[in-house]
Amino acid sequence: MHVVLSGYYGFDNVGDDAILLSIIQALRKCQPDIDITVLSNNPAATEKTYGVKAVNRWKMNEIKQVLKTADGLISGGGSLMQDQTGMKTIPYYAGVIQIAKWLKKPVFVYAQGMGPINHPLSKFIVRKAFNKVKITVRDKASQSLLTEIGVKNESFIVPDPVIGLNGSTFHTDWLADASLSANTYIAISVRDWPSTVDYKQKIANSLDQLVRHGEQIVFLPMHGEHDAKSSQEVAALMQEKSIVAPADLSIEEKIAVIGQSKLLIGMRLHSLIFSSIYATPFIAISYDPKIDAFAEIMDQPIIGHVEVDNWDGTLLFEQTVKVIEQLPTIQENMHQKVQAFQAAAETTAKLALEAFTKA
Numbered sequence: 014m015h016v017v018l019s020g021y022y023g024f025d026n027v028g029d030d031a032i033l034l035s036i037i038q039a040l041r042k043c044q045p046d047i048d049i050t051v052l053s054n055n056p057a058a059t060e061k062t063y064g065v066k067a068v069n070r071w072k073m074n075e076i077k078q079v080l081k082t083a084d085g086l087i088s089g090g091g092s093l094m095q096d097q098t099g100m101k102t103i104p105y106y107a108g109v110i111q112i113a114k115w116l117k118k119p120v121f122v123y124a125q126g127m128g129p130i131n132h133p134l135s136k137f138i139v140r141k142a143f144n145k146v147k148i149t150v151r152d153k154a155s156q157s158l159l160t161e162i163g164v165k166n167e168s169f170i171v172p173d174p175v176i177g178l179n180g181s182t183f184h185t186d187w188l189a190d191a192s193l194s195a196n197t198y199i200a201i202s203v204r205d206w207p208s209t210v211d212y213k214q215k216i217a218n219s220l221d222q223l224v225r226h227g228e229q230i231v232f233l234p235m236h237g238e239h240d241a242k243s244s245q246e247v248a249a250l251m252q253e254k255s256i257v258a259p260a261d262l263s264i265e266e267k268i269a270v271i272g273q274s275k276l277l278i279g280m281r282l283h284s285l286i287f288s289s290i291y292a293t294p295f296i297a298i299s300y301d302p303k304i305d306a307f308a309e310i311m312d313q314p315i316i317g318h319v320e321v322d323n324w325d326g327t328l329l330f331e332q333t334v335k336v337i338e339q340l341p342t343i344q345e346n347m348h349q350k351v352q353a354f355q356a357a358a359e360t361t362a363k364l365a366l367e368a369f370t371k372a
Contacts, residue, residue, distance in 0.1 A: 014369060015048040016040065017083045019109045020091055023054030023070070025237040028175075028283030030062075030264050032090045035174040036123060037063055039362035047366075050079050052109065077112055085369035086113040089123035090151065090174050092303060096135040097128075103135045107142035120146040121365040124171050124358075126303045127155035136162040147368045149361055152306040169364075173286055173307070176351065177358030178268070180290040185266035188273065191231075191256055198229035199333070200274035201255075202284035204236065205243045206300045212319040213243070216278070216298070217250035218326025223333060224253035233270050234260040235281040276336055278329070280319075282307060289354075292347040294336050296329070311350060313343075 018036065021029040033051065040047050049066065053059035056067035068075040080086060086109070093106040113120050122143065127150060130136055140163045148168040150156050156168050188194070203216060220230050232248060232255060234240035241260035248255045258270055271277055271284060272291030279285050280298045288295045289311055297308040297315045308315045316332055317324030336343060 085119040089125040092126040122148040171361045172354040172358045183265040183269040185269040195273040202279035219329035222330040230255035232257040294343045
């Protein structure tokens, strides 16, 4: 079987790269000899990293040719159908789906998070693209949004594919190089976000209090140099010492850094998912409904939103201390949840292959 994967791949975003890794692993676990082609912003790097074929995601003729030879298209995962970051995103991913449909190839929407979808044109495009395709989404809010904008096809809720990764094989030498041991530090994932609330200063204030409380702070840039800059900005706002991990650590290394931490204070969705793989507790700082949705699924606290000025560094510090005091209980509860989600994540790959086999 030959499948084509369409998503936000090849952009040095560790969250989306982890989605790609997890989908490839799940498909190969179900069918070891599967032939996979990824639509990538950096085909050469994608081929080298994941051992798959890749074509340039911007060359529609190449996409059309590879879809002609495929048994089906997987669209996802991640938050592809949203117009928050611009009006070109939805037309691109919907366009790839439409090419597959023109070629009479089955389409499987793989554990996507939907929205925000604000513009009437965006809603129309999604409604048309999702006609006669198999849809799986990663949360109830995404399912409700599709119904709200008029998508008639039934959708099914499945876990984010990344939660299906087995973290037991992931390792990094960087921790030893930085003189850090497992379970002795707090991992921090921050990102830039336009806001009138000085959330970076709030985070810095809380981290200063945690260092004075005896904790070590390690910033982990999830999205390359973008998050490295934000991490360095927050570290510079601190009065106490902290460590910023290299932005170019591999996916597996970044997962290991978070998994071996005492707990995570995180903004990036996939930093929260990485911590969950290891049943490492997290405290979320939200900038998007997808953060709130995942925190609710894992029963972990959200300290506040970057655009709402109803929290401060002391509140975050106190919540972190509270979590540390209850680590064994929280870890056990997370472990129970993650086991069920990991089994369900494997099922999503089986559903995709079934959709292509029965077409």
